[in-house]
Amino acid sequence: MNLENGQFQELSDLLEALCEDRIKPQQAQRLELLVLENDNALHFYLNYLDLHGTLHWDTALGDEADSKYPTVISTCSVGESQGDDCASIAADSKQIVESFSSNRRNPSRWLKIAMVIVACSLILAVGIQQYSKSRDNSVATIPKAGSNSSSNNDEVKITEEGNRPKPNRPLVFPKQPPPHTTNPKTPDIVKNNDSDNGNEKARSDPNNRSSDSIVAWVNDELSQSWHNVGVRPSETASDEEWARRLYMDIVGHLPPLDELTDFLADRSSNKREILIEQLLDQPGYIRNSTTNWTNLLVGRSDSLNANRAALQKYLRECFAENRPWNVIVDDFVSAEGDNIKNGETNFLLAHLNNEAVPATAITAQVFLCVQIQCTQCHDHPFYDSKQNEFWEFNSFFQQAEVVRSAKTKLVNERVGGPTFYENRQGTVFAATPKYAGVAVKPDPDVDLRQKLADLLLAGEKPQVAVAMVNRMWGHFFGHSFTPQVDDMGPHRRPSHPKILDRLAREFVDSGYDVKRLIRWICNTDAYQLSSRFNETNLEDNPHIGCDPLFSRVYMKSMTAEQLYDSLIIATGAHNVSATKWTEAEHQRQDWLQQFVVAFRTDENDEVTSFEGTLTQALMMMNGDLVEEALSGSRGTFLHKVARSRDSDVDKIKQLCLAALSREPSRQEIQVFRKILRDRISSRPDGTSIQIASVEGLQDVLWAYLNSSEFILIP
Amino acid sequence: MRAESGDGLQIVSETQTNTDSTLRQPPSDEFIQLFSRSQRRLFLYILAQVPNPVDAEEIQQETNIVIWNKSHKFQSGTNFYAWTCQIATYEVMKYRDRNRRDKHLFSDEFIKRVAQETSNDAERLEDRRKALIGCLGKLRAQDRELIQSRYTPGENGKSVAVKLGRPINSVYQSLGRIRRSLFECVNRRLTAEAGQ
Numbered sequence: 001m002n003l004e005n006g007q008f009q010e011l012s013d014l015l016e017a018l019c020e021d022r023i024k025p026q027q028a029q030r031l032e033l034l035v036l037e038n039d040n041a042l043h044f045y046l047n048y049l050d051l052h053g054t055l056h057w058d059t060a061l062g063d064e065a066d067s068k069y070p071t072v073i074s075t076c077s078v079g080e081s082q083g084d085d086c087a088s089i090a091a092d093s094k095q096i097v098e099s100f101s102s103n104r105r106n107p108s109r110w111l112k113i114a115m116v117i118v119a120c121s122l123i124l125a126v127g128i129q130q131y132s133k134s135r136d137n138s139v140a141t142i143p144k145a146g147s148n149s150s151s152n153n154d155e156v157k158i159t160e161e162g163n164r165p166k167p168n169r170p171l172v173f174p175k176q177p178p179p180h181t182t183n184p185k186t187p188d189i190v191k192n193n194d195s196d197n198g199n200e201k202a203r204s205d206p207n208n209r210s211s212d213s214i215v216a217w218v219n220d221e222l223s224q225s226w227h228n229v230g231v232r233p234s235e236t237a238s239d240e241e242w243a244r245r246l247y248m249d250i251v252g253h254l255p256p257l258d259e260l261t262d263f264l265a266d267r268s269s270n271k272r273e274i275l276i277e278q279l280l281d282q283p284g285y286i287r288n289s290t291t292n293w294t295n296l297l298v299g300r301s302d303s304l305n306a307n308r309a310a311l312q313k314y315l316r317e318c319f320a321e322n323r324p325w326n327v328i329v330d331d332f333v334s335a336e337g338d339n340i341k342n343g344e345t346n347f348l349l350a351h352l353n354n355e356a357v358p359a360t361a362i363t364a365q366v367f368l369c370v371q372i373q374c375t376q377c378h379d380h381p382f383y384d385s386k387q388n389e390f391w392e393f394n395s396f397f398q399q400a401e402v403v404r405s406a407k408t409k410l411v412n413e414r415v416g417g418p419t420f421y422e423n424r425q426g427t428v429f430a431a432t433p434k435y436a437g438v439a440v441k442p443d444p445d446v447d448l449r450q451k452l453a454d455l456l457l458a459g460e461k462p463q464v465a466v467a468m469v470n471r472m473w474g475h476f477f478g479h480s481f482t483p484q485v486d487d488m489g490p491h492r493r494p495s496h497p498k499i500l501d502r503l504a505r506e507f508v509d510s511g512y513d514v515k516r517l518i519r520w521i522c523n524t525d526a527y528q529l530s531s532r533f534n535e536t537n538l539e540d541n542p543h544i545g546c547d548p549l550f551s552r553v554y555m556k557s558m559t560a561e562q563l564y565d566s567l568i569i570a571t572g573a574h575n576v577s578a579t580k581w582t583e584a585e586h587q588r589q590d591w592l593q594q595f596v597v598a599f600r601t602d603e604n605d606e607v608t609s610f611e612g613t614l615t616q617a618l619m620m621m622n623g624d625l626v627e628e629a630l631s632g633s634r635g636t637f638l639h640k641v642a643r644s645r646d647s648d649v650d651k652i653k654q655l656c657l658a659a660l661s662r663e664p665s666r667q668e669i670q671v672f673r674k675i676l677r678d679r680i681s682s683r684p685d686g687t688s689i690q691i692a693s694v695e696g697l698q699d700v701l702w703a704y705l706n707s708s709e710f711i712l713i714p
Numbered sequence: 715m716r717a718e719s720g721d722g723l724q725i726v727s728e729t730q731t732n733t734d735s736t737l738r739q740p741p742s743d744e745f746i747q748l749f750s751r752s753q754r755r756l757f758l759y760i761l762a763q764v765p766n767p768v769d770a771e772e773i774q775q776e777t778n779i780v781i782w783n784k785s786h787k788f789q790s791g792t793n794f795y796a797w798t799c800q801i802a803t804y805e806v807m808k809y810r811d812r813n814r815r816d817k818h819l820f821s822d823e824f825i826k827r828v829a830q831e832t833s834n835d836a837e838r839l840e841d842r843r844k845a846l847i848g849c850l851g852k853l854r855a856q857d858r859e860l861i862q863s864r865y866t867p868g869e870n871g872k873s874v875a876v877k878l879g880r881p882i883n884s885v886y887q888s889l890g891r892i893r894r895s896l897f898e899c900v901n902r903r904l905t906a907e908a909g910q
Binding site for chain 1: 754757761827865866872889894
């Protein structure tokens with residue numbers, strides 16, 4: 001809806017009044033005016049009433065709502081693993097059919113109506129006894145006929161056996177079906193995941209139990225390790241700190257004010273576990289994961305051959321449907337096709353310059369967390385990796401060609417043979433494709449990259465899995481099991497090899513289920529801890545070189561993207577209009593470009609000039625959106641706070657919660673109250689109290705946003 | 715049977731003449747299917763013009779009587795929804811006539827415009843509904859319970875506030891917040907799907 005913020009707010013308020021029957025005549029007139037003069041307002045009105053009406057209709061019909069109308073289709077049949085959902089859906093569908101026929105607590109509304117009609121026609125119809133009797137029968141059998149045929153007619157994909165999920169509690173429905181994948185290799189994937197799917201279904205209940213046991217085991221291991229070195233873990237992080245951290249880590253922005261207050265007010269004992277689930281379900285998770293992986297795969301600057309938007313679209317699909325990680329890696333390594341339809345090609349397309357040297361190095365770095373670029377020219381200075389190993393790895397990419405015509409395509413040329421390279425003395429060597437000791441004959445008929453993908457994922461504990469665990473753990477805890485997350489060679493012994501090993505194996509066993517891995521990590525006791533030191537764990541400071549103990553969670557700094565998103569949310573700019581995904585991406589990408597300087601090196605290195613200071617960020621922030629939101633004009637969050645009848649203290653509280661996800665200290669309240677009062681008392685002639693108070697609140701919000709606390713993740 | 719309903723009297727006379735000559739066929743299976751499938755859409759069509767759900771239901775019941783009685787007039791293969799909308803529009807007008815003019819919230823022009831726009835948009839309704847289902851699942855338990863209580867037949871914001879012992883305005887605020895977040899969630903889902 002492209003409405004101006006002021007109108008949006010006003011319409012929203014009027015519609016709320018309408019829904020609760022407390023709209024006054026002049027308000028109704030105003031609503032009518034707004035709706036008739038603007039098509040967007042008209043649609044707003046219609047959609048809002050649609051929401052209101054649907055809630056009314058479905059609740060009124062209770063359990064039977066679903067049985068009449070085709071509900072969410074699960075595309076389990078497509079073969080993509082959906083884990084727990086598939087199993088519970090299959091189980092529930094049987095229940096639906098049974099519950100419908102037995103559940104006659106509330107005769108359906110239209111059955112009532114139909115009866116009324118029948119009654120009327122009985123009265124009306126004189127001398128058509130026969131007719132009314134047969135009518136009775138048809139009316140009585142309508143429910144059954146109606147539900148079956150309506151489901152058949154409406155949705156071709158629903159079959160009788162029940163891809164129709166429905167829990168027994170009304171109004172609680174399972175997730176949406178995932179978007180369709182455009183991967184041309186679907187047959188293989190279906191094959192892969194059928195076996196996964198079978199396993200998933202078999203372990204459907206044990207899934208939760210096994211996750212619990214994995215988490216418990218990690219908790220034990222860690223607490224044992226703390227005991228062994230005589231360290232006590234830090235205290236548990238406060239709900240405010242923890243929520244801010246979790247939101248940042250999963251959805252990439254700070255918690256919106258209303259969600260935060262809800263979480264803080266929640267008294268359930270397992271609310272943290274629930275919040276993890278909820279955030280994994282938010283579109284923010286998809287967006288954040290897409291952003292992080294796009295940056296990892298192709299950096300922040302644009303490349304000649306790679307289509308960033310197409311890559312992001314592919315990644316969004318992956319994270320939306322929780323595509324198994326091994327499938328994603330396979331997709332990327334063996335990608336073929338045009339760079340728009342096959343978004344996964346863009347990874348290699350960005351790096352196939354310079355004889356695929358960058359592709360070799362970055363593939364190893366991103367998916368294996370191993371640095372091999374130095375061995376391009378010489379044997380690795382620190383460990384056994386030799387120059388020939390680099391070129392043997394590189395040799396797998398020799399068939400990949402970039403074709404630039406009407407579209408940019410990544411194709412496989414049917415070539416074969418050794419790859420030649422020089423050492424620093426100028427001697428030429430030949431390398432043939434080999435990975436982890438397995439040699440592949442470089443035949444023109446062999447798809448080398450597909451072979452590579454297979455080798456990368458072979459075995460019970462491929463490095464791909466180990467790397468992913470290391471990376472994810474590092475993402476959440478602020479430090480991985482190795483000093484640098486993507487430098488995991490033999491020279492780097494992981495700090496907690498048993499935990500790394502077990503998690504990697506479980507990750508493989510789970511079918512490379514990324515969300516489950518995240519759940520394990522976020523549900524550990526260690527992740528609940530504060531980042532504050534206590535007297536015993538002062539050495540737990542890996543950023544100055546010590547081994548991590550994970551007796552506290554290490555503080556992180558916001559990335560540029562997180563900062564952008566958080567500023568937008570803290571100022572309420574996201575409430576201004578619901579922009580389309582791609583548009584919002586463009587805006588953010590534009591803003592980010594000013595921080596990125598791409599140094600042209602042979603390895604496609606990139607440096608960002610983003611130092612992580614807010615002033616720098618805001619100085620360069622040329623977005624109208626945030627400027628307007630901070631301006632305090634009608635419709636903005638700031639204006640709402642100013643306009644409300646809350647006390648000064650409450651207003652300051654709201655701003656602090658919005659920006660820093662915590663309540664203000666007494667000192668802060670004192671200082672800011674004085675600022676607010678001064679603003680009003682010393683306002684220039686002609687300025688209203690209202691404006692002066694908005695300006696005062698601007699000062700408060702600005703101060704919070706400028707604090708170093710804003711930019712740090714607790 | 716409503717004596718003042720002009721249509722009703724007409725139907726009576728029709729039926730009475732018909733019974734002498736022919737036995738009217740009961741509505742076909744196809745008609746029954748179409749009828750049941752269109753109920754929700756019809757309700758929403760009426761609701762857009764008469765924003766109170768209880769009133770809208772009442773009008774819908776009257777509309778259904780007419781639809782049922784005129785079932786033989788529907789031509790198979792034509793747009794059933796459009797046909798029922800026509801009948802509903804007429805019932806809405808009658809409803810407005812019955813109530814006092816000065817109690818109307820909206821003008822005739824508004825009603826017309828809204829009716830026109832709603833009947834165009836039938837396709838998206840199912841998408842919205844599916845999206846809403848997903849969004850409801852994401853609400854916190856207490857929010858979902860509040861919404862369920864509010865939309866239980868016979869309840870509204872005020873009655874729920876009384877039941878819960880909460881100040882009315884606070885309940886209005888909560889409901890507003892929840893509805894708005896559901897609204898935004900649905901829009902986001904639909905936009906995301908369209909964008910892909």
